[in-house]
Amino acid sequence: MKVVRLSSGISIRRTIAEGTEQQVTAVKAIIQEVREHGDQAMLRYTEKWDGAKLISLRVTDEEITQAVKRFDPQLAKDLTEAAENIRAYHESQQQKGYRLDSEDGSYVAQRVSPIESAGLYVPGGTAAYPSSVLMNVIPAQVAGVSRIVLISPPSQDGTLSDGVLVSAHILGITEVYKSGGAQAIAALAYGTESIAAVDKITGPGNIFVALAKREVNGDVAIDMIAGPSEIAIIADESAYADEVAADLLSQAEHDPLASAVLLTTSEKLADAVSKQVKQQLASLPREAIAGAAIANHSVIYLGKTIEELITAANQLAPEHLEIMTTDAEAVAERILHAGAIFIGRFSSEPIGDYFAGTNHVLPTNSTARFSSALAVYDFIKRTSIIRYSEKAWENNKEKIARLARLEGLEGHARAVESRSWKKETNK
């Protein structure tokens, strides 16, 4: 791995490019086709790109039943336990409304309610992750979303992976469709004959999915556009090089554009980790992917003090940050910007990906400065409520009219004043 000494001048903030103009044009055309031709366009695209000739887009109950039957019961139990942990963590995110009453009989309030429908995109093929089903569906369920839909590209034989279907089954989701790419996002956003539109689309995907989500944003809500995975590890001489290397590789294996960064004060550890990465890489099934990520997007930064490492980590604002130092809790206290922080040697990052209960949908590309993990908050909306009494109106009407006129909005002033106009004739 490349080793770079931290110095005050260098910027380690990360930005990853976002698709070519050709890709944007292609995505726009696909969305237009789906809006115009609905299911017929969906079936055509699914045959063209997924190689699957479907009769119906909807997964049948029978398909789900069969997937559950042939699925390894131990894995089903693991998924169920993971789902319980995730649900427990997200339950604490329930938001309440509030109401502030005044003595004059007026009140202002905030009402919290779930959005009505959400669609989760689940990537297909080798990236068909059951854990993504859990991480996207559970916050929506805890929020109280009444209609939750899954959509995922089928294999050539027209099926979805058992892991995805079983996860849906564990969570009680029955509305599942077979379709991928920009066309799936278009269907969720605008609806087709067989797929009713949703209010919010979440879930990861390739560049076409990301561009389509960006395109439909505003007509429906979307979650963040997730970039390639990132991990940064702050480690001192107390850390074990093989563990640091293994954790770096766990994120590197996601994507050739993934980034694995070690921030350390120890040259000895830096050397040992470099060697371990090389050695462990050789036997990794996804060696080519992880190797590219390590070669092109990964660095070991050497700092003189832990202080310097903390500053660098805050600048990087990584998706995942592990802290493997003697005083890991104290270091974690001083991290301002990270999607998720993993404290201590036994908090290996995949624990958060699958099991601990926190959400694995996290801000990438240094956006943890202002973004957060997917959460229950993403599936609710808040409505402001104002009830003014006659007395409150009487007490405040002049102030409000003055403020409106200060802004040159005479119509606003008159609206407030209209309550005292003569009423004989105008009902």
Added chain:
Amino acid sequence: MKVVRLSSGISIRRTIAEGTEQQVTAVKAIIQEVREHGDQAMLRYTEKWDGAKLISLRVTDEEITQAVKRFDPQLAKDLTEAAENIRAYHESQQQKGYRLDSEDGSYVAQRVSPIESAGLYVPGGTAAYPSSVLMNVIPAQVAGVSRIVLISPPSQDGTLSDGVLVSAHILGITEVYKSGGAQAIAALAYGTESIAAVDKITGPGNIFVALAKREVNGDVAIDMIAGPSEIAIIADESAYADEVAADLLSQAEHDPLASAVLLTTSEKLADAVSKQVKQQLASLPREAIAGAAIANHSVIYLGKTIEELITAANQLAPEHLEIMTTDAEAVAERILHAGAIFIGRFSSEPIGDYFAGTNHVLPTNSTARFSSALAVYDFIKRTSIIRYSEKAWENNKEKIARLARLEGLEGHARAVESRSWKKETNK
């Protein structure tokens, strides 16, 4: 006003177009210029488009002091009282973190912290609204954002409006810049010699501001892209036509693209409101703007039952919804989608724009289905924290490794398992 009878088939959802390709290209070029040439580009654009030849972009303390001196003390008092109400409403939005401890010594937690810096864009000229300063700055302050910056286009004489400067002063904001349009957004997003970049940009603006916000989104956070103002009023025969008309016009006067909709069961009220709108319009200073909005984007919908009106209102999901019926509270309970609900005759919409305390930055274009008012939540971020104990790791490592292998992510499995590898040689 146009009168339309509600029927099950019609769609009353609203969408407004988003800028031409030429405008998008122009905005991209401006952003590029500011990124390359910084202050020099800012000064050049400010001379070109605002007609102001500036030496410095920053408003001086002296300018603020002078504005405060010459400002009407009664209006300053009104603004201060409005600010207090807004602060009181937003204080209830403070979010807390939480931590869930397990018996095995592990924990998961959510930490809530403010974003570090926010920039508020304030439109200039006739649309330089002091109330916008209050509505954008106060949630950021309640969230605990440490650096809050205002930016607003100057008049030809190089000054900002007293109302804006006094509002900044009331809130204790001292970092104020003179610049407008796409260049102001670019400066906030990427920084120049005299303006340090911020993490989040909020505030309304014209189409160039909106397009620029869309363009920089991701590099920094942005609030929603607000469309033209909207009001819908549900009213029965108990409502006063002059008040309904005045409230409709209060939103119509914002923008020729604004929308004012009456939903009523009473033909008599519909007729009377139509007449009142026409009559009141004639004496409105912003008659041309309000008249265009009424003619082109406003409708009276007649329904047979209140039921039908509620269904239509939920489909419209308006920015502002007034309810002027005999059972206004009961109707409000059944509204699922609206930015803000104003209950009863004395809750005229401008009360919310200026004074009640709720935020006037609200979702438009039917996005209240999934979006909410600007709030403290928009200025915080959440960090997930995972601390696994050795025991927790021991108890769960096999499950986690199995789930990783189910997804074909061997590197993830090995990372979790690496804690039990032999340690002799690799530190």
